[in-house]
Amino acid sequence: MTAPPAADAAADDRTEHDTPPGPLGPDDLVARPTVLGLDEDDLRQSRPDPARGVVAIGEVPPFLPPVRPERRRPTGLPSDRARGWLVTGLLTLIGGVLRFVGLGNAVDGGSSGGVGTPLFDEKYYAVQAAEVMRNLGVEDNQAYGVVVHPPLGKQLIAIGEWLFGYNSFGWRFSSAVAGTIIILLVIRVVRRMTSSTLIGGIAGVLIICDSLSHVLARAALLDVFQELFVIAAFACLIADRDQVRARLEAATFGGFLHEPAKGPGFWARSGERAGIALGARWWRFGCGICLGLATGIKYSGIYWVAAFGILTIIWDILARKEAGVRRPVAAVVRRDLAPGLWSLAVIPIGTYIASWWAWFFSETAFPRNVICTAEGNPCGAWDTGFFKWLAGLWDNTLWTWTWRMLDFHSTLLTPDDVASRHPWESKPWTWPMGLRPVLTYVGSNMSCGDGSNDCVARIFIISLPAMWFLAFFVLAWALWRAIGRTDWRYAAVLVGYGAGYIPWFANLDRQMYFFYAASLAPFLVIGISLVLGDILGRAKVGMERRYLLIAMVSLYVGIVVANFLWMLPILNGDPITQSELTARTIIPPWG
Numbered sequence: 001m002t003a004p005p006a007a008d009a010a011a012d013d014r015t016e017h018d019t020p021p022g023p024l025g026p027d028d029l030v031a032r033p034t035v036l037g038l039d040e041d042d043l044r045q046s047r048p049d050p051a052r053g054v055v056a057i058g059e060v061p062p063f064l065p066p067v068r069p070e071r072r073r074p075t076g077l078p079s080d081r082a083r084g085w086l087v088t089g090l091l092t093l094i095g096g097v098l099r100f101v102g103l104g105n106a107v108d109g110g111s112s113g114g115v116g117t118p119l120f121d122e123k124y125y126a127v128q129a130a131e132v133m134r135n136l137g138v139e140d141n142q143a144y145g146v147v148v149h150p151p152l153g154k155q156l157i158a159i160g161e162w163l164f165g166y167n168s169f170g171w172r173f174s175s176a177v178a179g180t181i182i183i184l185l186v187i188r189v190v191r192r193m194t195s196s197t198l199i200g201g202i203a204g205v206l207i208i209c210d211s212l213s214h215v216l217a218r219a220a221l222l223d224v225f226q227e228l229f230v231i232a233a234f235a236c237l238i239a240d241r242d243q244v245r246a247r248l249e250a251a252t253f254g255g256f257l258h259e260p261a262k263g264p265g266f267w268a269r270s271g272e273r274a275g276i277a278l279g280a281r282w283w284r285f286g287c288g289i290c291l292g293l294a295t296g297i298k299y300s301g302i303y304w305v306a307a308f309g310i311l312t313i314i315w316d317i318l319a320r321k322e323a324g325v326r327r328p329v330a331a332v333v334r335r336d337l338a339p340g341l342w343s344l345a346v347i348p349i350g351t352y353i354a355s356w357w358a359w360f361f362s363e364t365a366f367p368r369n370v371i372c373t374a375e376g377n378p379c380g381a382w383d384t385g386f387f388k389w390l391a392g393l394w395d396n397t398l399w400t401w402t403w404r405m406l407d408f409h410s411t412l413l414t415p416d417d418v419a420s421r422h423p424w425e426s427k428p429w430t431w432p433m434g435l436r437p438v439l440t441y442v443g444s445n446m447s448c449g450d451g452s453n454d455c456v457a458r459i460f461i462i463s464l465p466a467m468w469f470l471a472f473f474v475l476a477w478a479l480w481r482a483i484g485r486t487d488w489r490y491a492a493v494l495v496g497y498g499a500g501y502i503p504w505f506a507n508l509d510r511q512m513y514f515f516y517a518a519s520l521a522p523f524l525v526i527g528i529s530l531v532l533g534d535i536l537g538r539a540k541v542g543m544e545r546r547y548l549l550i551a552m553v554s555l556y557v558g559i560v561v562a563n564f565l566w567m568l569p570i571l572n573g574d575p576i577t578q579s580e581l582t583a584r585t586i587i588p589p590w591g
Contacts, residue, residue, distance in 0.1 A: 077192055084197045088187045091204035096180040098208060099217045103176055104169030106441045106459055106573035116168055119459070120440035122220040126171035129157035129220070137358020138365040147366070148405050152296035152355040153222035171220040178228040179217020183207050185228075186522050189235045190529045192242065193489045199536075203529035205557055209564035211464040212434070212514075213521045215571050219440070219461075223518035226297040230304055231522040233290035234496055237308055240283035241315050241488075248323040251276045275325045277335055281343065284312065288343040292351020299406060300503070300516075307499035309344040311492065316340070318488075356398060372400035379404045383411035413509045422511065428504040431517040432471035434463020435589045438513050446575040455575040461515045462570070462590065466556075466563040467528060474527045481534075489530055497523040532556065 055061050078084065107116025118126040128147065131140045132154050139147050139154070160173030186207045191200030207213060216224040287308060294301030316336045321328035359365045372379035373392045379400075382388040384407045391403035415421050426436035443457030463469075475497070478490040500519040504512060532553050541549075569576045570584050 078195050078197055080197055084191055084200065087197055087201045088184060088191075088204070091187060091201060091208065092180060092184045095183040095204070095208040096176075099176040099179045099214065102572055102574075103172050103218055104167060106443075106457070107168045108441070118168070118171065118220060120219070120221075120438070122171065125154055125157055125222060126161075126166075126220040129154045129161055129171060130166050132358075133158040133162050135358075135362070135365075138362045141364050141366040148408050149222060149298060150296045150352070150355055151359060152293065153225050153298070155358070156225055157220050172218055175220060175224045176217050178224050179213060182213060182217075182224075182228050182231055182522065185231050185235050186525055189231070189238055190526055192235075192238055193492075193526070194530065194533050196533060199529055199533045202532055202553070202557060203525055206467065206525045206528060206560060207522065209464060209560050210467060210521050210525060211462050211564065211567055211571055212468075212518060214564075215440075215459065215461050216515060216518050218572070221515065222297050223515050226294050226301060227518045227522065229290045229294035229297065230301070230496070230500070230519045233287045233294065233304060233308060234492075234522075236283045236287035236290060237312060238492070240281055240287065240312065241319075243281065243283055244278055244316065244319050245322075247278050248275070248319055252323050275320055275323065275331055275335065281339065284340070284343045285347060287312075288345075288347030289351050291344065292348035293355065295348060295352045296355030299409070300500070303499045303503050304496070304519075305344065305348050307495050309340065311495050312340060312344065313337070315488070353398070359398070367401055368397060370401075371395050371397060372404040380408070382407055410507060410510070412511050414511050422513075424513065425511055426514050427508060427512060428501065428517075430589075431501065431514060431520070432468070432475070434468045434514055434517075435587075436514055437462035437590055438515055441573050443573065443575070448575050448577060455577055456581055457573045457575050458570045458581060459573040460570050460585070460590070461513075462567070463514070464560070464563055464567060465587075466560045467524065470528065471524055474524065474531055477531055478527050481530075490527070493523050493527045493530065497527070 106119060108119060109116050117123070128139045132138060132151065134140075137155060138151060156174045156178075157171055160175075160177075161170040164170035164173055183204055187200045187204040190203035191197055194200065213224070213227070216227070291301060291305045291308065294304060313332060313336070316332045317328045320331045320335075325331045359368060362368055367377070367379055370377055370379065373382075373388060373395075382404070387403045387407040387410065391400040394400075414425060424436065424438040426438075430436045438461040439458065440461060441457065441459035445453050446455045446457055447453050448455040475494070478494050481487040482491040482494055497520055500523075501517070504510075504516070535553055536549050567584060568574070570581065576584075
């Protein structure tokens with residue numbers, strides 16, 4: 001019997017490499033090749049010498065040009081587009097139902113859904129919205145200054161009154177629509193920022209349960225409209241950031257990042273070094289329109305104009321640097337600065353002016369034909385010399401009236417007499433946790449459905465403890481991630497939150513209320529969602545760890561939902577017993 005060929009080859013290999021009998025010598029200790037078909041010279045070539053490049057002391061090592069690491073393509077949106085829209089639509093529908101159910105119930109006097117009396121500051125805006133509808137877009141001319149905000153917010157409220165009449169449902173309809181759209185925008189923004197439909201859905205649940213957003217979506221106030229346009233501007237800005245990077249990535253991988261530019265010598269050379277022009281950036285243009293609309297609701301919208309303008313310039317510099325442009329600052333000045341100023345400075349100003357369209361077309365609107373700096377004008381006495389000086393730079397009716405309204409807001413101060421102060425006033429250091437709510441509705445001697453008539457009803461513009469009491473921890477984590485890990489998402493949240501919060505510290509003597517923090521709510525929700533995404537971490541972790549992290553996030557979301565359902569009676573004005581009211585307002589500053 002003969003051995004198979006494989007056995008013969010193995011035997012030959014053992015014979016060739018077996019150690020001969022006798023004592024071992026130095027040559028026998030040298031490692032022999034163990035890979036069939038390769039000799040020692042082949043192995044040396046396939047395995048680089050780790051000492052290669054090491055030179056003697058005093059010698060200069062050879063210069064090797066640096067090798068640019070392979071650039072990672074942006075992840076972009078998740079691929080589950082259909083599921084993303086399904087989650088968005090379902091959560092928006094749920095949130096819309098919660099915003100609309102019982103929308104017109106709470107009124108001061110009158111029956112459910114009847115005329116009654118508007119609540120709290122609805123007494124200004126619902127009434128002025130009715131005037132707007134009657135006067136084709138402008139408030140009544142009462143021959144003296146009673147209007148202290150631009151007309152856009154009241155025009156939006158008037159749409160509901162035009163559709164459903166002058167009643168509690170009519171004057172709150174537009175607010176509920178705005179609050180529902182906010183839910184949709186928050187879901188889509190977080191989904192884009194995290195590339196996760198799951199985290200986007202969690203953000204949707206959080207914004208639905210946010211008590212501040214819920215109450216303002218059920219009231220004829222201006223703040224929910226500003227919240228809508230601010231988060232819409234933020235959504236456009238995030239989309240613009242992704243679009244810019246996608247275009248630069250396409251130019252880099254396509255090899256035309258530094259294509260020749262037209263023009264005279266220096267201009268052409270600087271254009272080529274700056275990289276390609278990015279073309280029309282319609283998302284940034286949309287951001288400018290939304291910022292102009294936010295300013296057309298309340299003048300505090302101008303803070304986001306400045307903040308988002310600076311943010312997009314920084315993002316453009318970083319995007320061109322990551323794409324390989326050697327002088328990204330000069331490149332942005334060359335390519336992006338002028339279009340950016342057009343989109344985020346000129347367009348917002350133009351949109352704000354356009355929001356006064358009805359005022360321009362009216363001959364009877366106050367003070368359409370009055371220069372508010374003239375002697376004996378009916379606009380009221382100026383309290384701030386600086387604003388009056390600014391108004392005097394141009395004898396234009398809208399220009400002087402705008403500064404007169406800002407003068408009013410700057411001098412709306414907290415009275416020195418404690419007894420004269422508004423009982424629900426608060427200062428901005430209490431807003432991150434919502435320590436001082438605002439009571440807007442009081443009902444007594446009401447039936448709870450058990451035959452007794454000793455129940456009460458309240459509506460508080462109030463924070464949800466499960467979310468707002470974590471604000472400082474979320475902001476601290478965001479600051480660390482933005483600085484320590486250069487995470488652009490947290491930096492964006494801090495910019496949006498800070499633009500609506502920090503400027504209020506400039507005049508602490510002014511009267512302020514918690515609902516001024518309405519536009520902070522979406523950024524708080526986005527920040528919490530990013531933190532929950534960090535807790536979940538990557539999908540490729542151990543199964544036990546993954547299940548534990550999912551359980552932790554699910555537990556927190558469940559706590560938020562339970563907290564919202566517990567607080568819902570004092571958000572909607574539903575009748576409850578006095579003991580139930582006490583249990584829901586147990587925190588001392590809430591009482």
